Amino acid sequence: MRFTHFRPPVINIAFGTFYRHHPGASSIHPNPALFTNLNFTLPCTTDPSTHWYIVGPSLSGKTTFLQILRGEHLCFPPAARSYPYLSTDEVPHRLRVPHKAIQYVGFDNDGLSSSVTTSAYLSARYESKRENTDFSLRDFLLGNTELNPLKRSHEDGFDRVLFDRVVRELKLAQLLDLPVTFLSNGQGRRARIARALLSTPEVLLLDEPFMGLDPPTVAGLSPLLHRLASRAKPRLILSARPQDPIPDWITHLVYLRGDCQVAAIGEKEVVLAKLRQYVRQVWSGTSKEEDNLSVHSLLQLGRTLTAKGIDGEPLMGEKSLKTSESPFAQDFDVPRNIGEPVVEMDGCKVQYRGKVALGNWKQNIGGEEQEGLVWTVRRGERWGIFGPNGSGKTTIVSLICSDHPQTYSLPIKLFGRSRLPEVGSGQLPLTFWDIQARIGHSSPEIHQHMPRNLTVRQVVANAWADTFRSKAVLDEQAKEKVEACLRWFEAELNPAYAKASKLGSDVQESSDLQWADHYMFGELSFSAQRVALFLRAIIKNPDIVVLDEACSGMDDGVRNRCLLFLEHGETKTYAKHDNGSETIVESDASKSGTVKVGGLSDNQALICISHIREEIPDCIREWICLPEANSGLPARFGVSVAPLGRDEKSWRQIWGM
Structure with a gap:
């Protein structure tokens, strides 16, 4: 035996x-x-x-x-x-x-x-190495991140064999000498x-x-x-x-x-x-x-x-x-009102120490080849930005939001104006604060920098603030919007929400919102934090809404509720049936004329980044797919013929799968 x-x-x-x-x-x-x-x-x-x-x-x-x-x-x-x-x-x-x-x-x-080394501002990620506290990826992996170890x-x-194998298998060898703040979200993961x-x-x-x-x-x-x-x-x-x-x-x-x-x-x-x-x-x-x-x-x-x-x-x-009816599946081909440009990039190339991180290609524009990224976003357009991790998607967002220091030296116009004075134009250059006031932005970077000691209400109202920690100045209409959003998403935001969370019911009760002043952002679950930042990005109807992985971390029910709110605000909701299925119906707020927050308008542009097909809003039509970094291949552009979240064939074509 x-x-x-x-x-x-x-x-x-x-x-x-x-x-x-x-x-x-x-x-x-x-x-x-x-x-x-x-x-x-x-x-x-x-x-x-x-x-x-x-x-x-x-x-x-x-x-x-x-x-x-x-x-x-x-x-x-x-x-x-x-x-x-x-x-x-x-x-x-x-x-x-x-x-x-x-x-x-x-x-x-x-x-x-x-x-010790966490940056206090978004642009830190894109700047050259400045301090000894900006540890490299090699230091991070070896645990050399203490100032006085x-x-x-x-x-x-130190196990050299294990180190080499892990670095090789996780494809980190080419990144070892970069400061960790330079890494993309996927590389950081x-x-x-x-x-x-x-x-x-x-x-x-x-x-x-x-x-x-x-x-x-x-x-x-x-x-x-x-x-x-x-x-x-x-x-x-x-x-x-x-x-x-x-x-x-x-x-x-x-x-x-x-x-x-x-x-x-x-x-x-x-x-x-x-x-x-x-x-x-x-x-x-x-x-x-x-x-x-x-x-x-x-x-x-x-x-x-x-x-x-x-x-x-x-x-x-x-x-x-x-089980869930798409609000855009029926009217995807309805003509849209496309307006003036809000973003114009005329050959943008971002590089660090001679290494090109974005725009290392030539595009055919009107029969002529032009170096760098050439791209225009107009009011009423709904863009998706796709591409592998490290291809430059978040860098594009940083250029649009003017968080990137190279924004000032690149051929970029926002809302028809340049970041620097133009000789003979008679126009004043856009300031950083002008741009921030007109763009709603949710991203992993915003999530990382949002102070954890702000209350839930303060996070949503921060859309009207100049910085993360400055006091928001709200008029009566803005206050009504904040309260409407907090009530609409109480089931997702309130950790002590007592009643069963049923997505098919409108939150119309005039319940007090003391919980929103009681709970801190850091006390919320990861999903609830993402919902709060999502609302912060869209609540004031900015000229450009930028959603960079905004729905990651949410389950499909919460995600669908957020995307429906993005498109329709309080006018539409989910009705849940006895068999567990859901349909989209007109809300009680719409029927009673008490809507405080509407959906996207023709005057707004939407830019969305996600690697998950179901997280793409149904209204996304235009798309750009960035190539692998330094591959030399140009960015690809296209227009979807159906909602990407429901058209797996188009989604696979975008990714070349």
């Missing part, structure tokens, strides 16, 4: 109930139980290997679940959560505590730099994963690792994570939204309800079958929809992420794609 050495589990939770604060302590904040009677075991080794995926809609507690696995939050009884394997001789001494052995990597825009322990030795891997943890928790990455990068990152998971160095646990595709190598799922409880846990196919049966029972009327297990959130679950891209149909097949 052959005996195998028993190895205890890395994480073992048996009937544990968790709390943010001690249940016996008095507090004005709600303190509901988290994941009551939770059972979860992460084995040290299994044959075949098991790979876990934590899935759930916004506010379902995905990040909280990962934090619990790492040892955070109070556990009752205390012995219900243990880490037996970390006490064995197989684990290095430095990894025998959970917060060292279990590394968490989230992508909530805390930035790559330490608090302590002497390292002998256990923290790979850098944070690389740094966690270099600490050689026993477990790596990745909170929505594919969010904000372009489709080719996602398809390449998934096999890399699979190789790491297969070697169990480290063991991986990933989280995702319901609409995100599930990597084909995932074996086990945890699906979370909207109230921080587990709806289903176990082998992937078993969990999907259970959820599919639940949806069918609700649709057939044999079962009622549970308050915290939305059928609508489940419909997009189940697609597969392979090395070649996204494959397969969602949980309930094509029917799931028809």
